[in-house]
Amino acid sequence: MPDLIRFQNLSKVYGSGNTEVKALWQVSMAIAPGEYCSIMGPSGSGKSTAMNMIGCLDRPSSGEYFFDGQDVGQLGEADLALIRNRKIGFVFQQFHLLPQLTALDNVSLPMVYAGISSAVRNERAAEALTQVGLGQRLHNRPNQLSGGQQQRVAIARAIVNQPLLILADEPTGALDTQTTKDVMAIFEQLNAEGITVVMVTHEPEVAQLTHRVIWFRDGQVLNDHMSPEDMRQTAFFT
Amino acid sequence: MDFTESFKMAAKTLAANKLRSSLTMLGIIIGNASVIAMVGLGEGAQQFINGQLQSLGPNVLFIIPGSRETRELGGLEVPRNLVVADAEAIATQVPSVKAVAPENSTQGVVSYRNRNTNSTIVGTTEDFLTVRSFEVEKGRFLTPLDQRRNSLVVVLGNQLAERLFEGEAALGKQVRIRGITFDVVGVLEQKGSSLGLNYDDSVMIPITTLASRIVGRTSPYGIEVSFISVSANSQESMDTAEFQITNLLRLRHGGDDFFINSQDTLLEIADTVTGALTLMLAAIASISLVVGGIGIMNIMLVSVRERTQEIGLRKAIGASQQDILVQFLIEAIILSALGGLIGTALGASSILVISVLSPFEAGVSTSAVLVAVGVSGGIGLFFGVVPARQAARLDPIVALRSA
Numbered sequence: 224m225p226d227l228i229r230f231q232n233l234s235k236v237y238g239s240g241n242t243e244v245k246a247l248w249q250v251s252m253a254i255a256p257g258e259y260c261s262i263m264g265p266s267g268s269g270k271s272t273a274m275n276m277i278g279c280l281d282r283p284s285s286g287e288y289f290f291d292g293q294d295v296g297q298l299g300e301a302d303l304a305l306i307r308n309r310k311i312g313f314v315f316q317q318f319h320l321l322p323q324l325t326a327l328d329n330v331s332l333p334m335v336y337a338g339i340s341s342a343v344r345n346e347r348a349a350e351a352l353t354q355v356g357l358g359q360r361l362h363n364r365p366n367q368l369s370g371g372q373q374q375r376v377a378i379a380r381a382i383v384n385q386p387l388l389i390l391a392d393e394p395t396g397a398l399d400t401q402t403t404k405d406v407m408a409i410f411e412q413l414n415a416e417g418i419t420v421v422m423v424t425h426e427p428e429v430a431q432l433t434h435r436v437i438w439f440r441d442g443q444v445l446n447d448h449m450s451p452e453d454m455r456q457t458a459f460f461t
Numbered sequence: 462m463d464f465t466e467s468f469k470m471a472a473k474t475l476a477a478n479k480l481r482s483s484l485t486m487l488g489i490i491i492g493n494a495s496v497i498a499m500v501g502l503g504e505g506a507q508q509f510i511n512g513q514l515q516s517l518g519p520n521v522l523f524i525i526p527g528s529r530e531t532r533e534l535g536g537l538e539v540p541r542n543l544v545v546a547d548a549e550a551i552a553t554q555v556p557s558v559k560a561v562a563p564e565n566s567t568q569g570v571v572s573y574r575n576r577n578t579n580s581t582i583v584g585t586t587e588d589f590l591t592v593r594s595f596e597v598e599k600g601r602f603l604t605p606l607d608q609r610r611n612s613l614v615v616v617l618g619n620q621l622a623e624r625l626f627e628g629e630a631a632l633g634k635q636v637r638i639r640g641i642t643f644d645v646v647g648v649l650e651q652k653g654s655s656l657g658l659n660y661d662d663s664v665m666i667p668i669t670t671l672a673s674r675i676v677g678r679t680s681p682y683g684i685e686v687s688f689i690s691v692s693a694n695s696q697e698s699m700d701t702a703e704f705q706i707t708n709l710l711r712l713r714h715g716g717d718d719f720f721i722n723s724q725d726t727l728l729e730i731a732d733t734v735t736g737a738l739t740l741m742l743a744a745i746a747s748i749s750l751v752v753g754g755i756g757i758m759n760i761m762l763v764s765v766r767e768r769t770q771e772i773g774l775r776k777a778i779g780a781s782q783q784d785i786l787v788q789f790l791i792e793a794i795i796l797s798a799l800g801g802l803i804g805t806a807l808g809a810s811s812i813l814v815i816s817v818l819s820p821f822e823a824g825v826s827t828s829a830v831l832v833a834v835g836v837s838g839g840i841g842l843f844f845g846v847v848p849a850r851q852a853a854r855l856d857p858i859v860a861l862r863s864a
Binding site for chain 2: 380
């Protein structure tokens, strides 16, 4: 099976001259469809840049990034927007729900940009919300929901266009222990249904729940397929 | 994403921020209302003045004494006034003229029993009726015989008769003007004022009587008049009449010491003046429209700042630059077009109020409405482009991180 995500000697450099920052330097790695993995690393390690790269929010300075067989570096802004819309679902630490919209409308938003009719939108959004256990909260606004519920709305929004990949940036960073468990259970469930899940996190307890940990440091992959044991130690020393 | 969806989304965002949206619109509302009201007012004034000028009567020429040249001759030579003899000469020697009415006037107290009123005492001739298209309501007007005899007869303006006699029949009564007793022989029909002259409030006596008994003979050349109004045979003979009168008076006076104005020339002058006035009012009002547009741009810029995260999120879930650009542009256009519409309604209703309260028959001009609404929509587009481009170009990564 071809890789869903493949970095080939990928570098991302910000600025130039004295202020040049090598956020990623000649990274090569691959993630296969159906994987459930996390990306870890101290701040400045390049993990955020890697996430932006994977999410097609940014293009490499050199090297290649193939997503689902497409060379992202060669694509224009509109094509990237299309990939983000159809093939990737984003989940953020701060949820990023629009406060003026109900849960249903928030979940519908990606489908609006996909050009889907409003009847179909409402049906599919309600389905997605039911799937994350919020079938009773369709018409609440974000400020009427708890943090865990808001994150579940965000997950529903991420899966509503049936993406190949869910990309989560510190998805549990703003949640307490119990809701973290609930949210991770949902990710586990989605992965079991065949969706590739990649999350950036700095919490070892969260990373442990995934099947693979990619460790970044100084813009390079330090350790791939780290065992939970190794990880506990590394986490201890950093 | 199609247009309807963008429109709905923009409307939803604006509705979520009602106070801000309406305050933003206020600038455009005021701008638009003032443009509509000012242009309407200007056009109302134009129509009012045109109406006044037209009530002077068609085919009428006015001969007014005085010219720059005579004044430039120096203090020694007194500018020669028009006299009754000039009017008689025009009447007898200019074939393209139908009627000639010399006029002179003074202010004075007119009294009947114990009632006094200050009014204009107009000295004129029988041709006054023809030239100024007046009708006699009761009795008769002045006659050539009255002129020759310096008769002490008076024809009253309609309102003055009403005020002095309070419903009593005025005909056959006697009024005192400057202490001299006059017989009332007629009352004119009501006509309203034109160019500030209101004959309804005046009394008409033979011009010879005015000269001999009231103002005195002040000119060495004959009975002085303040102006002569002339009625030409037809609209076509106006130019001929003007030419012939000019020649005749030049011959009689030995120079150009008079002006000849027609209703047309007066209309032209008035049109130029009121047109300039309307343009000026519109220009001033459109400044506020531009200020309103800048207000929209300002708020939209703040809004882009404020909604950085929203924009970042929209981009992350698949909005293209164009989607974001269109959304913000539509927001700006909705604000300005809606403001324009409300402003137009406001301006139109204020014009209706003005036309009720003032003599100006101010109308809502369609062109002004079209221009104002078009311009305000254009302003939304113009001033919306900068913020919308800023929003569209935001880097989604930066936008999402700016918590």
